[in-house]
Amino acid sequence: MWMESSVRSGASKFKQLRHFTALTLLALGLAACAGAPLRPAQKTVGTAQPLATLVVATPDADHDVMAQLLAGEMALSHTDLKTASDHYGKAMALSNDPEVAERAAGLAIAVRDDAAAQRALDRWQALGAKPAGMAQARAELALNHGDADEARRQLELLTASGDKDAWRQFGRVLVGARDQAQAARLLEALATPQRLPGEAQAWLAMSELGDKFGRHAYAMQIADAAVQRFKSAETYAWAAQMKFKDGDRAGARLLLQKALAKAPKNTQLRLAYAGLLSQAGDYTGASRLLEQGPQNADTYAMRAGLAARDKNDKALAALYQEMQKAPPDVRTASAYLLGQLAEMQHRDAEALAWYEQVGDDDAHAFDADLHSAMLLHSQGKRADAHQMLEQMQMSYLDQPAQLRQAWQLDAELYLREQNYAKAEAAFSHALQVVPDDPGLLYNRGLTYADAGQIDLAVQDFQHLLKIKPGDVDASNALGYTLADANRDLPEAERLISVARAAKPDDPAIADSWGWLQYRMGNLDQAAQTLRGAWLARKDADVGVHLGEVLWKQGHTQDAQRVFDEVRKLDPHSSSLQQTLKRLHP
Structure with missing residues (x-):
């Protein structure tokens, strides 16, 4: 973003200081030594060589600018802004560098130490602060006090300073303000088409800031004015986003068409336009648009999604062939998608190979491993599949959602093997991660029933019905389990009747009812x-x-x-x- 995601909070703003390098700190420390109070030199005893009598006096820590800056850095590394502010305040008093005073002022403002902030601002100004920087800091201080008039005066000085970063600094001040409503009023008053600079990015940033503050009318006004003034691809694209947000899809499409005419090879614009076409139900038009021009991982992903939504297996197969010829970096970024496409075409070995290429830092790393485990199991490599899931269960101990899925898949694979004991254990592990999860209780109950452990199955289904009274699937499952075990048939009849009333055409429920009639002797x-x-x-x-x-x-x-x-x-x-x-x- 033009404003570099605007102003961060006080803690994150000063968490890491990049401005002063080690050489800068060393220079500041050495420069300060000449004027700082020194420790008295110790007397020498006896006759000594000339060099032996030379004593280099060093300042104590309270008068050592280097020590204060390093202590401030240490405090910042621990996000201790108050201590950092104290140390920078002392360093400022010992240094003639305006950048030290600037940092001291910023920290004092962040911790709301008004007295220290004023001292630092006075010192910074005396050392030759730039007008834009001074106005920014004074505006921040005024907003901390809720003084809108003073904040406006300083912001006017800032934006009139001619500094190349003035409007960026303006945006940072407003984003960092504690009273966002007050900041929004200042934005509308000062960032007008008459005052904004001849730079499209500044207009777009102010429009985006207005949208962030909930001033949609203002954001739309600036976006429209930017289109009229600059007529660039980026202004058309942002105005289209505003139109879409306003519910004007036709207007958004028209503006995106103009944006694409200005920048036909811009991938992000094609993706945005294709998204609008897709939402309007024009999947063919969206696909055709994305097929044109440069391709990357995002265009391939959207094309695959459109083809899948359209159930176009031929297009998916063609896309798989095309992607295999893409540049290496695109194939690497699309490894999970390539695995999915291969799997859909029953190319299991190829799918496994693609899933293995999904990096650990990829957002789809977990899903790739799940698919790999399923493919290994389907290939008859049962031990390898369970070993992979065991490794995942260890790797995702601190991530409950993923851990639950790993245990659940393990259970389902054991069910395919009819290894009910291990399936039950896996479902139980999953329930330890997510206690009383309805889906897990239901599946464990079915597993108990398949294993002939009817009492445990009934217990799970009854517990599920306490959590979800009247649940159709749970009612049917419990009713069928009782009927199949030929016990408590009146209760089974009541439960299955409830399910039949809710889903009269469901074949699974009809099967339960028919089997109940068989147990009751009603053969016809x-x-x-x-x-x-x-x-x-x-x-x-x-x-x-x-x-x-x-x-x-x-x-x-x-x-x-x-x-x-x-x-x-x-x-x-x-x-x-x-x-x-x-x-x-």
């Missing part, structure tokens, strides 16, 4: 309900339930046909295997 109703659920969604468990009911009705050939279909859907269905053992003892 069970068969009818389960057949409807099976036709609605060819799910292996629904098919197994329907086949068993048909078998019990004596329709063995129909049952066998359903079982054959289930075997095609899930050749390793444990539910089918257990059912067939029961039916063929």
Whole structure:
């Protein structure tokens, strides 16, 4: 930003002092030695060589400018502004350098030590302060006191000083003001089109500052005036942003078109315009715009997002091929996206290779590792997948959201292996990170049920219903678990009825109801309900339930046909295997 993100807070403003180098500090310290009070030289005893009698007197710490500056630096490194201000005040009294006085003034103003600030300002002025710098400091001091009239007078002096950084300093003063409403009034009064300089960046900075202060009308006025005066790409782009914020999408698009006409190769402008087209539903136009001109990681990311939203697999495949030919730095910055594109095309080995290139400092590093673990598991490298997740669980101990995901994925992978004990343990670890998380409780309850630990499953589902009374999925899960265990069938009926009323067309709930009817001995109703659920969604468990009911009705050939279909859907269905053992003892 033109104002370098404007003025920071007092603590961060002085946290690190870059102005004085070690050589500057040394020069200031040596220059101060000549006029500072000295320690008395010690007497020598006996005859000595001439050089041996030479004693270099050194000032004590209170009169050593070098010591005061270093002590001030040490205090700043610990964000101790008050101590730093005290040391710089002492250094200022010992030094004739105006920059020391300037720093002392800034620190005193930051800690609201008015007396010290006034002494430092007087000293700085006596040493030849620049008018712009002095006006800035006095304006800050006035705003600290809430003296708007004095602040305005000093800000007028600042902006009329002719200093090349005057308007930048003006913005810093206002951003750092404690009373933002007062600062906003000063902005509107002083940063007018009649007073602003012939530099587009200053106009844009004042408009942005007005928007930050909540003075949208003022921000829009300055943005429009900047367009009329400069007619540059940057002024068109900022005015477009203001129009969009005001709800005028058509006006924003028109201004962005003009901005692009001025700077057709500007990537950020193309991205902004494509974003507007996308929000208007013109995905094709947005994609076409982004395909033109220079490409970088951001354009590729938006193009991929648009193609995915449009479900255009052909475009995604073409984009993957194009990105592989991009410059190395773009490929490196886009490694996670390349991994996703490869994974979508079932190029698992390539996807793994791309995910491995995602740097630790990349925002997608965690997600890349999650995807890698899933791909390793799908390739049959189960131990490698769990080892990777174990490493992630150690790496993200201090980040609960990521830690929870790592444990949850570990649990889900163990479920695929039907290793229920380890799946339960992983879900329990995740619940230690996020206690009473509804999703985790639900999944652990299902895991307990699959493992035959019905009491624990019921306990989790009941606890979930206390957290979310009437939750449809939890009601259905608990009702089904009770029905499948052939216990407390009236309660199971009540729970599944609640779920059916909320989602009458849900095949999973219909399966629960049909299985409950089977347990209650209502075979015809069970068969009818389960057949409807099976036709609605060819799910292996629904098919197994329907086949068993048909078998019990004596329709063995129909049952066998359903079982054959289930075997095609899930050749390793444990539910089918257990059912067939029961039916063929």
